[in-house]
Amino acid sequence: MPDRRGVVLLVDDNAALVDNLAEILGEARYVVRRAGGVVAAGAEAAKGFDVALVDLRLPDGDGIELARALRANAPDAQVILLTGHASTESAAAAVRAGAFAYLVKPTPPGDLLLTVEQALHHVRLVEERRELGHRALRAEKLAAVGTLAAGLSHEIKNPLNAAALQLTVLERRLKRLPNLPPDIFEPLVLVQSEIKRLAAFLDEFLQFARPRESSSAPVDVAQLIGQVIELLRPQAVAAQLTLEADLGALPSLPADAARLRQSLVNLVLNAIEATPAGGAVRLVAAVEGDHLSVCVDDSGPGVPAAARDRIFDAFFTTKDSGNGLGLSLVHSIVQQHGGTLTLETSPAGGARFQVRLPLRP
Numbered sequence: 001m002p003d004r005r006g007v008v009l010l011v012d013d014n015a016a017l018v019d020n021l022a023e024i025l026g027e028a029r030y031v032v033r034r035a036g037g038v039v040a041a042g043a044e045a046a047k048g049f050d051v052a053l054v055d056l057r058l059p060d061g062d063g064i065e066l067a068r069a070l071r072a073n074a075p076d077a078q079v080i081l082l083t084g085h086a087s088t089e090s091a092a093a094a095v096r097a098g099a100f101a102y103l104v105k106p107t108p109p110g111d112l113l114l115t116v117e118q119a120l121h122h123v124r125l126v127e128e129r130r131e132l133g134h135r136a137l138r139a140e141k142l143a144a145v146g147t148l149a150a151g152l153s154h155e156i157k158n159p160l161n162a163a164a165l166q167l168t169v170l171e172r173r174l175k176r177l178p179n180l181p182p183d184i185f186e187p188l189v190l191v192q193s194e195i196k197r198l199a200a201f202l203d204e205f206l207q208f209a210r211p212r213e214s215s216s217a218p219v220d221v222a223q224l225i226g227q228v229i230e231l232l233r234p235q236a237v238a239a240q241l242t243l244e245a246d247l248g249a250l251p252s253l254p255a256d257a258a259r260l261r262q263s264l265v266n267l268v269l270n271a272i273e274a275t276p277a278g279g280a281v282r283l284v285a286a287v288e289g290d291h292l293s294v295c296v297d298d299s300g301p302g303v304p305a306a307a308r309d310r311i312f313d314a315f316f317t318t319k320d321s322g323n324g325l326g327l328s329l330v331h332s333i334v335q336q337h338g339g340t341l342t343l344e345t346s347p348a349g350g351a352r353f354q355v356r357l358p359l360r361p
C-alpha cells in the first residue's frame, strides 16, 4: 500500500466547513480533495478517491443522487453523507444510495475521523480481496503457460539448434568459395539473428516451465544496480534518455543475484521503452524498516488506468514486438523472494515500479 492513508473527497458548498474538515483530515494524514457541488465533485472524483464525504444539499444538485453516481463509477470507494439535521427520511435515503454512513453536522472531529477510518478500512478490504483473486488467477495462468512451455520449447529448441548449426556450416563453406558477391552473407546474417531472437524468447518462456532452483546468497544490491545500469546504458543513450541511480547506504540481502538482476533489467527496459527522448529513468533504492525498496521510475506517460489490472498478466503487451512476459516474470521472481511488486506513479509523472524485498529470509 502507498504511504498515504487514503484520499478523501469533500463535497460541500460551505467553504468554512470544508476548510475545517480538510484541516482535521489533513492532520490525520489523509489526502483531501474538495468540491463545492455535483459537477465539481465529478471532476475531482475522476482523479481517484477512497472515501467521499457528501453534503445532502448541494447548490447544483442532490447529494443522494451524487452518492449513487460516485458509487456507480467507483464501486470500491465508500460514501459518507453529511446532513444539517437528522431525519429518518434522509437516513433511509442514505442507505438506499448505498452510503457507508450518515453524519449530522456539526460532526465532532473524533466521530468524523472514526467513521472515515472505518470506511477506508472497508475500502482496503475490498481491494485486498480483489488483489487476492487476481493473484490466484495469475498463478493459474502461469501454471498453464508453464506446462505448455515445457512441451513446446523442447520441441522447438532442438530443431532450432540444428538449424543454427547448419547455418554456421553453410557460412563456413561459402567463405571458402572464391569470388563471392559481397552481399551473399546478408540473408544468412538475418536468419541467424532471427534464430537467436527466437532462442532467447524460448529461454524466457522456459523459465515459467522450469523455474530453476533459485539460489540464495548475500547480494550486494548497490553493486547489482550498478551492473544493471552499465548493462543498459547503451540502450538508454540510443533512446536519448538519462539513466541514473539514487542509492542510500544499502545492506546486502539474501537473494538469487541472477534472477534479481534479470528482474531489474526487465523493469528498466520497460521504462526505457516507455519514455520519450529527452526523458529520464531513475533507480531509487533505500531501506524501509525490515525491507529494501527499489523503485524504477520513468518520466514517460505512465500506465493507462485501463491496463493497470493486466500488466502483470503473462502475454499482456501493448507493444508490437513485445511478448508480455517481462513483468509477469518479475512478479514471480519477486514473489519467490518473499517480496512485492507494485505499480505507483513516479515523481516525474511516469510509471514507478516498486520492488520490496525482505532484508532477512
Ligand SMILES: Nc1ncnc2c1ncn2[C@@H]1O[C@H](COP(=O)(O)OP(=O)(O)OP(=O)(O)O)[C@@H](O)[C@H]1O
Residues within 6 Å of the ligand: 266, 270, 271, 274, 298, 300, 301, 302, 303, 307, 311, 316, 317, 318, 319, 321, 322, 323, 324, 325, 326, 327, 328, 351
Ligand atoms: N514503465 C512503463 N510505462 C508504461 N507502461 C509500461 C511500463 N512498463 C510496462 N508497461 C506496460 O506493461 C506491458 C507489459 O509489460 P511486460 O514487460 O510484461 O511486457 P512487454 O514489455 O510488452 O514485453 P516483453 O517484456 O515480454 O518484451 C507493456 O506492454 C506496457 O504496456
Ligand SMILES: [Mg+2]
Residues within 6 Å of the ligand: 266, 269, 270, 325, 326, 327
Ligand atoms: Mg517488458
